[in-house]
Amino acid sequence: MKKTFLIVVVAFLSMTTFAQNAAKRSKEFNLDKKAAIQGYDPVSYFTQKKAVKGKSNFVTTHEGVTYNFSSQANKDVFLKNPASYEPQYGGWCAFAMGDYGEKVEINPETFKIVDGKLYLFYNAYFNNTLKSWNKDETNLKKKADANWKKLLN
Template sequence: MKNIFLLTIAFLSMTTFGQNAAKRISNYNLEKKVAIQGYDPVAYFVQKKAVKGKSTLASTHDGVVYYFSSQANKDLFLKNPSSYEPQYGGWCAFAMGDYGEKVEINPETFKIIDGKLYLFYNAFFNNTLKSWNKDETNLKKKADTNWKKIYN
């Protein structure tokens, strides 16, 4: 009886993981399952800049692949992945707040707010981080609400 219970728990855990991974893959800003266009999510916090990761230093968290620029950064990520993942699935924070849409980002245009990584679109003379900074509090609230509508 104990074995059946343990098998049931294991099956449910795998099913839930599979559903969560599939949901993340379909909603996150990924290129061939790789997040942040291959940039190292930990570098934003540790080095305070965008640093390209290496495919040889990859890790998968719930179906999403991240590249790291160093083994030390990869180890930090593995200890607490959710603290380094970008907000809103890696989509532009401004666009998520302003009109609730998934918009591509420039991985080198970012901001850390309350220990969380926010990424922004920046091309063709349109740096959305500047617009975000003008109304951050309001846009962040709206972005949080809009992301819940998309991701839940």
């Protein structure tokens, strides 16, 4: 009886924690019509080294965040290890997150892969923040990591 009760309690806590995490992520992530990366395929950045628009028939949701894919193969790759393909800082501009801790829109075609992680950047009106990021990447990354952690807590 105690064992069954313990299993039920652990299962309940796990589901509650997952639901809270999913709700928090969907609130904090940069979503356009509920889709991350403005509907771009997160796997394509790694496999094709370019931004590729996802299709509405290749979709999955991971912890409250919806991703579109350009192919079933990319969707399958993502499902094996979603955390490896999700954009850093919820898909907000990495430079802005590091420089002043703000959520700023991105241009999904302006990106960088650093240590196997996807970073996205604002790039409009003669302001490409990837160039600024590259000038002080180590410091900005540390600050962005800390700022994003604060937002998720």
